[in-house]
Amino acid sequence: MIRFLTAGESHGKALTTIVEGFPSNLKITKKFIDAQLKRRQMGYGRGGRMKIETDTVEILSGIRYGKTMGSPISLLIRNKDWENWTDLMDAEKKSKGSIKITVPRPGHADLTGISKYNLFDIRNSIERSSARETAARVAAGSVALRLLEEFGIHIGSFVESIGGIFPTQNFADKIYENKIRKDFNSADLSIKADKSSLRVLDKNQEEKIINKIKFAKKTGNTLGGTFFVVATGVPIGLGSFMQYDKKLDADIASAILSINAVKGVEIGQGFQNAMEFGSKAHDEIVMLGKTISRKTNRAGGLEGSISTGLPIVVRGAMKPIATLMRPIKSVDLSKMKNVDARRERSDFVAVPACAVIGETMLAWVIASHLILKFGGDSIEEMKDNFNTYNKKLYDRIRKNFKQ
Numbered sequence: 001m002i003r004f005l006t007a008g009e010s011h012g013k014a015l016t017t018i019v020e021g022f023p024s025n026l027k028i029t030k031k032f033i034d035a036q037l038k039r040r041q042m043g044y045g046r047g048g049r050m051k052i053e054t055d056t057v058e059i060l061s062g063i064r065y066g067k068t069m070g071s072p073i074s075l076l077i078r079n080k081d082w083e084n085w086t087d088l089m090d091a092e093k094k095s096k097g098s099i100k101i102t103v104p105r106p107g108h109a110d111l112t113g114i115s116k117y118n119l120f121d122i123r124n125s126i127e128r129s130s131a132r133e134t135a136a137r138v139a140a141g142s143v144a145l146r147l148l149e150e151f152g153i154h155i156g157s158f159v160e161s162i163g164g165i166f167p168t169q170n171f172a173d174k175i176y177e178n179k180i181r182k183d184f185n186s187a188d189l190s191i192k193a194d195k196s197s198l199r200v201l202d203k204n205q206e207e208k209i210i211n212k213i214k215f216a217k218k219t220g221n222t223l224g225g226t227f228f229v230v231a232t233g234v235p236i237g238l239g240s241f242m243q244y245d246k247k248l249d250a251d252i253a254s255a256i257l258s259i260n261a262v263k264g265v266e267i268g269q270g271f272q273n274a275m276e277f278g279s280k281a282h283d284e285i286v287m288l289g290k291t292i293s294r295k296t297n298r299a300g301g302l303e304g305s306i307s308t309g310l311p312i313v314v315r316g317a318m319k320p321i322a323t324l325m326r327p328i329k330s331v332d333l334s335k336m337k338n339v340d341a342r343r344e345r346s347d348f349v350a351v352p353a354c355a356v357i358g359e360t361m362l363a364w365v366i367a368s369h370l371i372l373k374f375g376g377d378s379i380e381e382m383k384d385n386f387n388t389y390n391k392k393l394y395d396r397i398r399k400n401f402k403q
């Protein structure tokens, strides 16, 4: 199994991640990881911090001459803002000017964090709960993205809505109705989305959303939204129904929900299907040349928690950013009195970044199931296993069911 851990505080020296379990000989470059990190920083509505940071990775181990060695890969991303926080975030001594934060922001991890960990300053809760940590996740997920590319599996994402403003036509409907080109590559979705400052696919919608974000900024408010992450080229047979903890859909939902501020997740037309008759919810099985496919893809590429070979479609919902410049009510813990919540520099909207993080989380889960099924200590061995399985799949079905 592959695994990764991240470490680092938002205003500490750096973020790090250790990625383990990938096969040897996978080609990967700093340039590839940096490109993903840059995409995570994009998006209209981010706060002042993104003007300070230009995230780039330092490869500390696990990669030699552009290829993995099978050893743990450690990656480092320095926080440029650290220079402004050396005293406040010192590992040993409390600085003289250090001010204790005593007012928790509703919707942030401030109050739950200090309660659970018995912290003396809300700052200690803020630092690790900050979505800054997702930069390290994107670096780790880039290794998974690279692995998937070797197997013709691609991941793309786009923002569906911000502040309740939806496109007139949703591209996901085309995928559900299976009205996309057979050779559709979901990475193309990201190429298109990356051209928009909000990562939306509809120009009219972009303008409307920008106006709403401007209004939110002016009135000291924030916004959330919904996004799609899509994987194409996934082979039939990843995941399992044999145990609750082997299910691919459950792993995907967990990975998407682990992204900061994500509060909802849907696979395929999950919620819509709950309102339909069965005949309108399920995907008819049809012959497609010599192979078997589905007429539609309302299930979003998963049946029985196993991939069907059709695009995997995941939708996530991100709540509005919790730091408000015109704050709602909270309690000052030093006086135990009602006050306005604390203001501090923050983003107004981060849904575009959230969708990019969603890509790397989905990539991670699919890579993990791919390695589980096709194993192999080197990329060559893994490809042999993958190719044999795919080549023989239909022959085996035919042979097993021949009367």
Ligand code: EPS
Pocket (backbone or CB within 6 Å): 010, 047, 048, 049, 050, 053, 129, 130, 131, 132, 133, 135, 345, 346, 347
């Ligand atoms: C965040 C608050 C802001 C965001 C940050 C997440 O940071 P700061 O407190 O330094 O202004 O910009 O996101 C990032 C730094 C990032 O890289 O995504 C929060 O409280 O979660």
